[in-house]
Amino acid sequence: MCAAIDLSRGAAAIALMIDNARALITTISIFCLHFVFHYFLIRFVMESENKYKTGGGNSCSVHGCSNNRKKITLWKKSMCELHGEMHDHCPCLIPYRLHVMPSKELIRLEWIKSLNRKDLPKNVYVCSEHFIDGKPTDRNPSPKLKMGYENKTTPGRRKILKHQLSVKKRKLETGDSDSDMEITELDTTLESEPGASTPYEKLPEAICSFNVIEASSTVSTQYLESDFLPQKDHTFQLEVADQLLLVLMRLKLNLIFDDLCRRFGISSGLACKIFNSWIPVLADKLKSLIVWLPREVIRDCCPESFRENYPRTTCIIDCAETFIQRPTNLRSRGETYSNYKSHNTAKYLVGISPHGQIMFISKAFGGRASDKFIVEKSGFMNYLLPGDEIMADRGFTIDDLLFPLRVKLNIPAFTKNKPQLSAEDVTTTRRIARVRIHVERVIRRLKVFKILSGTVPVSSLTLFDDILLVCSALVNLRSDLIRDTNESNE
Template sequence: MPTRSPDVQILRLRQENRSVEDYVSEFIELAHFASMSTECLMIFFRGGLSEPLSSLMPLHNRHGTLEDYINQALLLSGSLFTVGVVEKELHEPVVSTQPELHVMPELHAEPALTCLFLSRCLVLRDEPDLMDVSGEPDPSSQTFHDAQTQWSDPAMEDHTYSKGPTITCVMTTAPSSKSSLSVADVVLKDDADCLLYTGIPLLEFRTLVSCLQHFAPTSSSLSAEDQILLTLMKLRQNFVIADLARRFKMSPGQVSKTLKFWIDAIAEHTQDLIPWLPRETIKSTLPQVFMDNFPNTTCVIDCTESVLQKAKNLDSRTESYSHYNANNTVKYLVATAPSGIIMYISEAYGGKCSDRFITQNSGFLDHLRPGDEVIGDRGFTIRDLLEERKVRLITPAFTRKKCQLTNEQVTRTRRIANVRIHIERAIRRLKVYRILSQTVPIHFVPKIDKILRICAALVNLRGELISRT
């Protein structure tokens, strides 16, 4: 049976259940004979990685080398190895005369970039036994590799008449963590990366870190920036604890302690980011869509729900069961200014509670003043509660057992829907944080009120929701 070409083998190569190091070793062996360009090799290397590492890697690096691209994958996976390039003579052992072997000599590649892999290997970073202090090799020492350091696939040794020089692989530990980059430096390159992992732009994240880093515990091995990033990544992407432990090189217990501490700290120090705006500020920032039809609007309100993991206690299940969603949920009230700023978010209630009950008991009514106008949907049967405070409620019209609405009622309902859509957009930004859009773990229920406030504060750090024009 004819042997498949290296290009076809690279195309079908997958990491599957193997370690990243084994996958990198086989990829390097095949890339030695491939005729692809560097960008194609990067794309196929990423495609063969298993999740979640594959999704963390960029598609390719136009301005970097393949060594840098593979090293980035090794770093993100928590590997202790690194890829480098050395120049060596055929059939000679790889022995460096420099104290640090991670410095890669420059290769003179061909224009077609097909000779880039002629002397590729995993380079030993700290190996004092391979050299003398003076830089001369020790005559009494021998360089040898046991079976565990021979990464070449025996199946690749067939038909040696068609192969080039054999690549020797040498592996050791990477340098100490003190000289390595933090996770935030590696992961957050631009606004797109920061929005993906934290939900806010990079500048806002740096500002948040600078304000909170003074409260970081000194006992943690992580920097304050990485601790805050870990917490926001949990809220934004809802990664499991074991995944975060691998990304940040911590034990699952340390990750849980970090999350508990920073959820409390961030909620306490970001509460000013959810302000109830003065009436004058609301008037001065009123968008045109409100100014045309509802110029006296103070806020727009709505209730939303997040699915909750089922509790073992049957009474708890009953209190959290929502007939609207046919699931166990937590329910909370959100109020936004006409400009789109979240001005109020209530505590979490069981999904069984009605909109009226939450509005009456959450403390929302205490923020209203006589003369205010509140826009809500048909589910808010709170007109009597607002009239006591001389506040006007604007809701879509009901048919009230009539055949249809009048033309005036239809027009008014459309205008209300035209402005109410913006609170749906604000809630959509809130649900970008997957801790709220996915199933909330039962062990996060004691922290759910603080998580709601943190997510609302982070939403307010983003750009404008509604254009003023």
Template sequence: MPFCMVVNCGRTSIRDGPFSSFFRIPSKFNNNHKIDNLRSERRKKWIAALKRSDLTELKLKYGRVCSKHFIAGKPAQLSDTENPDWVPSQNLGYTSSTFSKISARSRYVRAMKRRIEVTPLNYKLNIYTKDEQIKPPISMESLDLALRECNRELYELRAKVNQLQFTQEYFVNSDQNTLYYTGLPTYQHLQCLYELVESDIVITHSSKLSKFQQLILVLIKLRLNLPFIDLGNRFSCSRTTVSRIFFSILEILYDKLQSFIIWPDRDDLRTNVPRCFKENFSNTSVIVDCFEVFIEKPSNLQAATKTWSNYKHHHTVKFLIGITPQGAICYISNAYGGRASDKFITEDCDFLDNLVPGDLVLADRGFLINNSVELCYAKLLTPAFKRGKKQLSAKEVEDTRTLAHVRIHVERVIGILRQKYVILRDTLPIEMLKKKCDDDFSFIDKLVVVCCGLINLGPPIISLE
């Protein structure tokens, strides 16, 4: 197992392999197994840079230096001796003054150049007298230092450019960046997601973005809903390329993340019942509600009628969502027109097929599905209605308050879903309702499934305590 020999680094190929490269200590032998002076010099400088007194031939043979210790992330070519990465120089576990000395000396050389005064030299000749302006010669050492300084600045600027291009290095040490741009709580969560989809992302010799950058582009779109032209500017590619990447990676994420939205086994539910459910709702299997997403007005009159929501006063599509008592999303329906009632959606989709005898379903007053739930030998619990009465009884008021205390968790999950992925709060283009010719699901169906799957990747919403 390769490990990094640099003091206090500790990177290994097993733990950090996907995000680090590991390089051998240079050998002093060439391809003909003869000692090479340039290779020997480089080997000595590498060993000197490590500053370790416990190095043996065995450790030098099997030890490695990781990409963290090079400005460009890898060593320079053997012949490129002026390159700052000819020897590891970054994060070596001790304070190095090499670059500061070079910088100081190069500044001195530049200052001396500015201070050079033109010195007239008078040559008295028999024929005529002429003034010559001669600058003192610049030594090779000064030029060498200036070149090294320029190379170092070049590699540092390249490293900064890499950070601005949303590479893995931009996220690896910043959970804050990960959360802001992707909605995932830590880089470890992002790494797991990338490993899940990496093998399905296809890149060619003409691809401008790496596999990781393509994933990040889609997550940023879901998280912040930046326009395609904005994303194109950020990733240095055209709007058409961004659109193509978004829809292709969305398909991959949908294929992988739909398995994260599962109806849990009843025994698992009973084993992990949160405290707020134990006393009155210990048999709860699912809490359901509907939420709506704004869309553009369809040009077709019939479609416009079906998508008009009297509740939102806007054209919308509507989804049925179900969560477990622990707060995990266990069901999400396909999109329905905003005009559809909660009752119609619940009975039309395959939600009821998941119920088993003895299940308890918690819902709001609008879910008039008692008969449908009872046909599954399950029980529906909703807040009490007045039903012509002037007011509810004291028991009904208390029962409603107790139910509202636990049913509010589904509203919390919907709120987190919409807050974390801004695309669900904005008005989506009508093209998102289209389906591929051989597909039963529209793009908006897949988009919502992906967002729900990403929510389930995070920590539990409801504590067991």
């Protein structure tokens, strides 16, 4: 009996030990599963983070640049404020792209020299913000902009070729290379400052100050030195006349500074500095050539085509646009994108007299701005008087702005909600189109300056208003757009 009891107790003890062992094994298994799960979770997170670190081929290798694929992915998944949909599906252009280092040895060496890094990753990527053309091109294959270090120019690049003009009365002072210029983001704050126009009373004084043009075809160096030197504390190793020639060649032909520096035997940085110094000075000196004429002068010079049907016309207006380099800032990109041109543009208002003289040129606005907004904010209406008549395209819906000023607007008839135009509307539209074409011809004269018909880099946008003013003044120095009542001169 006792043996049976001991046997049963032993069996119960063994069963209890087995249960405890099973519980222990279960606990250990759960712990192991937790450990394995957290191990792989931490590893996954670390790999995801390391995926976007420099050296993984997904980040820009330029020192100090934080652009990577992760930002692009997050941008695509974010909401576009302009179009009201995800960036992945909206027409907005991607902020930047990552370009891999090319395999060609010479270009590869240029990249390595430009990056100036000792710890280059295995896979080198550079974002589009560091390329002059926004991407590697045949003309600019390597990154040069915002490289994260000071690019010191060797003294040898500053030497002037022996066969070029010698130094006269001035010592060489140069700045850094133009590749070191900081790309200025486009300021999209649409200004309400008045455009360029001079009161008529100042015209005789303006004509007197430009008597050098009428006096002789020989350039007066003394006149240029006294009135047109860009800054007294800047001296350049070029004759003043050659500096002016360089600026005019840049405006008319839109030559790059690398081209100009070879033509004049100077460094690219010096050519850039000369241009940037001269443009504000020329704008200040030439702004007196853009004059708002009084009614009496306008009517005395009015062509016959205006006298017949629109004798009270004071001004013909239209907006023109110039392509600009795509800004990297998303807001600036949206403010400057023109649906009409399908490109980022700078937009400005041009006002001419009936005989073809530019009387008003506005500041530049973003391409997104409407014609009505530019008319309202540019200061154009400050020059209008009661009884004036303005001629424009049908896109200028500015009747509500002109009515309080008692100014009449002549525009072509609208066809909206009409099966067809009446005979009177057709006649009026044809008459307006026949005379309004002169403002388009003036804009074509402006676009002869290829700096306005090409693509303006972001780095030049701070000078764009002055460039526009200088080109407009030079257009006014040309022969009359309309020679007499019947003939026109393009």
